[in-house]
Amino acid sequence: MLEVQKLTIRTKDNDRVLVRDSSFSLGAGETLCLIGESGSGKTLTGKALLGMLPAGLRMSGELSFGGDAMTRYGKREWSRVRGRRIGVIYQHPEQALHPAIPIGRQLSDLLRSHLPVTRHAAEVSARTMLDKVSLKDADRMMKSYPFQLSGGMNQRVMIAMALLLQPELLIADEPTSALDVTTQSEIVALLQGLVAEEQLSMLFITHDLLLAGELADTIAVMKQGEIVEQGTAGEVLRRPKHAYTKQLLNCRSSFRFAPEEGAHLYVGNQ
Amino acid sequence: MKKAFSLALGQKWTTAALLFLAGLLIVGLLASWLHPFDPYEPDYAAKLQPPSLSHPFGTDYLGRDLFSRVLAGIPYSVFPALIVLGLVMIISLVLGTISGFYGGRLDMLLMSAADLFTAIPNLLLTIVIIGFLGFGMENVYAAILLSWWAKYVRIIRGLVHDVKKEPYMLASRVSGSFGFHAIRRHIVPNMMPQVLTLIILDVSRVILALSGLSFLGLGAQPPSPEWGVMLLDGKNYLQIAPWMGFFPGLMIFVTAVAFQICGERLRSRLQLN
């Protein structure tokens, strides 16, 4: 269903390679986990699949989704794919939602962007979707703002939003890394249930090998922009071939929190 | 990501601006040897002449060569802005660093004073000060100082707070070398690029403010060749001799643009907001 061949992403100005020759495929209803530390190019790969690479980057390679070549998509084609056939969830849901628009409105705006429905009909489906991600009191939720909800609740809202239009593919970019352990397992369980129920393909981006083992049918390990190892979850976890995978498996326990926390400390945004 | 925010000004514009400013500085320093005519001596035979080869900017109502006057005006129109801003920087570096570094009651006092002075419009403050203390350039400078220090004290205080949070400052706190040494070695050098950029971005505003005050008759007084004073003269001869006001104003404008371009360039280099 999704076929990525020799995807390469480089910077326009000095041709620095950020992702090199990465190839993988994902069948209908399957989950592929893309593993790597921050800066390994996994998030960029996700952005490439949405046609949303930052302005200073260009890509080459073949991306085929449900039979069409995404590399030839224009603006209009992309807008029919984003949100409609591919949904996304992020590490920080409260930042991915508009801070000053009620959640119900954001859901119905999405629906109305893609389908010719009335506001009322859109709100009804939005409410149903909120029930589906086990958010209690959907009516109140519809009127809430993101800052009034917890991280876990916001992530459920994001999931509802990503699945609202019944896409074929879900891209989940570290959706649980910012959550506490209990909420994390709830969200993972919810995702597993929904993936099975909807026959959804999922590209799950994470740095957490054990989590990947729990979710994945196949695993691809990325290091410095290259996929160094890929195979079924069982193979990769039980008989890792590449030294880097072994290293990841060994230090997994201490690895879990460190890189994401530290990664932004010196970025220096204001 | 941030890069996309500021439209990069072309290198050639920045080069042009820098060349212009360098020229201005040199001519300003050498002004008394460079001007072709005496900028002060009236020559009634040549009054109100339009721009020509011998008088590129024309002459004024006393027959003085406007080109010479514009050149002679550089030290009065541009340099004071730089000096005043330099003073603003020194004063606010001292006050802002103390306020941000030591905090406490002094900090509170300074910040409420800063609040008051930020709220009063600059021109109003100047009018009040000159209104009560009388005309004179020292009062104009005092007024400009009073209306600009608050902004910088606040900014510097904020920067000091930021630097204080850096890990190496923590280290210096632990090792006991916290205090004047830390201020001199870490805090001040760390914020200088940002402070200087902001200062350069404000040069044009101060130039405009100073010449504006002269134009209102509150700053430099005739027969000074300060550009604002010349513009005021020009205003009265608008219908007969429009060049009298045009060229001094153009000089203010071009100089301000040049400083603005340099400031913008620095800002996008440092990726400040």
Add this chain to the structure above:
Amino acid sequence: MLRYAVGRLGLLLFTLLLLTLFVFALMRLAPGNPAALLLQGIGAVPDESLIALYEQKWGLDQSFVQQYASWLLELVQGHLGRSFVTDQPVTEEIASRLQPTLLLIASSFIVTVLFSIPLGIVSAIRENTLLDRVVYGGSILGLSVPLYWLAILLTLGFGVLWPLFPIIGNGSVSHYVLPVAAISLVQGAYFVRMVRSFTLEYKHAFFMEAARARGLRRRILYPSYLLRSMLIPVLTVIGTSFSGFFGAAVMIENVFSFPGLGTYMLDMIYNRDYPAIQGCSLLVAAAIFILNFVTDLGYYAADRRVRLDKQRWEL
């Protein structure tokens, strides 16, 4: 909200009190004996008995605290004192000059807001296009152009060479065209600049990228998602612009010999008319403080939701 408003109001009153003290103290710092200056002003030779008489008349012989207290008491009742020069109540003199200035500032403000806020937003949305570059370049020019020079050029162009509009005085709508154009061009440059950079910040905010990633239509994305987050920045820009408009009005009144508050204040400076200067400056400062207070309340009401500073920009 109410608690905030009350607290902020207290601060406003305190600042106003500080301001009166500052203005009053400045007057005392003034060089020379005001009574003597006054006498010189009317052409009399200031001998000691005359000075004493005048000091008594104007209450200049009392102590600082006494003078300040009695002046403040008068002030609270709306009396700003009598002009040294015309012997008329300052309040009345100001009132007769206020209307043209208010009209000038209000119309410039409206024109500025109407053209510059949309221009800043459109320029940011069409980032790096020709339009954006022109607007950006124009804003640098606008920030650097001396207002009085621009006004003179406008006068020259549209009042002298091509006499479309009158260049002096006030009275009809056409008298306002050139002054308003000059002020709006210069203030507009500042507005465009700020609004553009705020819009860019929000445009690149993560919530906007996420909205694009879920295929939100442009027709919803920009008018609703982007504009809704612009409320606070726009309020901020407006809130910090009042002093600029006042300053611009003073300059412009001077260029166009406009009989407003600005020309009055300048006249009073030449005449060293202390009560008039005090009255005008207190009035203007108070007006600006109150406008800032109102914007602050608006800011506070809108602030709870849209805060960018804690957001991260990158994935």
